[in-house]
Amino acid sequence: MKRAALLLPLLLLGCAGGEQRTGVYLQRFFGECTAVYGRETNVAAAEGECGIITAMLNKFNAENPDVRVSDNVVAWPGYPSLTAQMAAKDPPDVVTMHSGVIADYAAKGLLEPVEPYLREAGIDPAAFTEASRRAVAVGGRLYGLPWDTHGGLYHVNTKLFAQAGLMKDGRPVLPSSAEEFLRHARQFKARTGKPYLIQSLVGDPAGQARNLYTYLLAQNADFVPAPGQIRLQTPEARRIVAFYRRINEERLGTLNQDTPAAIASFTNGEGGIYPTGTWMIGQFETDERTPGRPLHDSYAVYPFPRLFGRDVAFVSGHAWVVPKRERSPAERAALARLFRFMADHNGDWARTGHLPAFRDVIEGSKFRALPHRADIAPLAAKGRPLPSVLQRQSAVEGIVGEEVSAAVIGQKPIDAALADAERRINEFLAETQVGTSAS
């Protein structure tokens, strides 16, 4: 009895100690892999987006006994769930968000500007790369901790490039203009009998939108002249679409392929260049290291080359945003500490293939020692997101991709496709635009 009386306060103290652990409710996509990484705290031992983020959160929880991050994985991309949670006034504390979506939520006042958290975490926004800083900036405020930059890359089969006589000093020679692109493509096809370009033209609106946005930005085209408005019936847009249509008319690229088919084509050595994103680097590197595979020792990757105008490229990125809700000082401090931890581990995330969001990481020797990363690093400097005054970028991308695809494969005249894209997007934006904010 006496022992029980002594133990009781200790038990209560223990319980009270447990309750003092500040909860941070983190919501993300990237999949669920607790079966493999549920207890992993060694981030270096984890692979892939899911593995790395899971191990990171395990490590944070292990190193911060007074904070408990609950990891809630949602079905990609997670916005239906997030919007529902916000409508129910029960949003998570911190969420992964694509940069193109941040303006939608920020304009509705659903996100907190994160400068106070950055200050408390000792993170200087000047430490962000140019692309990642732009990605989270809306109306002069920062609405997220940038986490990575991802965008289009030219994945190259160097063995076929050598066969086509397009290698110089061990590096593939990429075109520096649209005309040179076509010359290279013809030469490549003549010498290898294979298409220069592997394209996923079926069911991949993002791919076509990436091409158009990149070269519109390169030509300094004013294609978002005002909030809630897009302009695509321009000489710049016509030039880009006509160029891709020409590629297909001359059969210099693959046709009728969706994304899995295009990936299979590239990994099986059936074409020279596959323009797709940073996220495919890991898979192609694996093939590069595997003897017997067509890409074995025959893979290189670079940002989109400058074909028109300036050397810039359209990019997107992931960021950690903070939905607006009541928070105690302890919760705010826990969030700031999580931000600090995320920033400190940004280099680990770079192993996924995405570019780091911090200058010191991208310029660091650890990152540059990773395969091909030095070649793609310039994307972080020349990458540009769409202006944040353009809301509903995900839906806009779908319309752009659909219409541009129809034009480049010859299903629709170029002018008609661009006119339809412009009309459809402007009608859609007129119905859905909320507020206005300058980027």
Add this chain to the structure above:
Amino acid sequence: MADAAPRARLSPLALAAVLVGVALMLLPLAWTLLLSLKSNADLARDSGAAFGPPYTLENYRAILQSASTFRWLLNSLLVSLLTTTGVLLLCSLAGYAFARLEFPFRRTLFVFVLLGLAIPEQAVILPQHQLFAELRLHNSYPGLVLPGLVGSFGVFFMTQYFKGIPRDLDEAALLDGASRFTIFWRVLLPLTVPAQATLGVFTFLGSWNAYWWPLISATRSDMYTLTVGLASAQMNYAQTSGLGYLMAQAVFASIPIFMVYIVFQKQIVRAMAGTAVR
């Protein structure tokens, strides 16, 4: 037994057409199954690899190793069973009332029920979500079950079925001193078993496959149903780098449904043929 109608013989041409139809329907299912038995790496290189060995169960092992899979499975089972039970109970009671009882505004109310058939789920999802938020029912079993209990189709279906049962039975029971509830429970309800089975099967299938409402109501992973949980477990670009796993998820999620089909095959066929309502 005596009323078993002789089966009509199909002409060879009709038989061939049926076989082609069966093959066309089975082909995607067989393709899904084959893909689920291949490693993701093999499929990323060539999805045609599904046609040949080696086959593996690694995708199924990955699903079963996930700590949450059985929780989601349990959630789905609970939600589907509770919804089905609730729908059968409520729709039977409502159907009986509309078919047999006289009460004020009966016809008007029935018109409202029929209107419910014309209003899609999407049209009411926002106020419904708001209502459940006010009641703090999101991320709970009641939150997942209650919307499924509103079944215009079930009420209409059971009303029509009760109307088809001769009123002589009610009158005979009334003469014997039975109460309204006794007539419903002891006399009429047992006669509606075929309709109950049909409605039950369709409700269970609908609840099991539901995605949208669970997606926005159950936002915490411990309350996910299997459909939402499996979707959340997918990594981006699952269709390219995780095709086998994706297909294994599809097969895994459909196993309980497949079992329901096997057990209730007769009722499903009757319902499809429109013979459950007399």
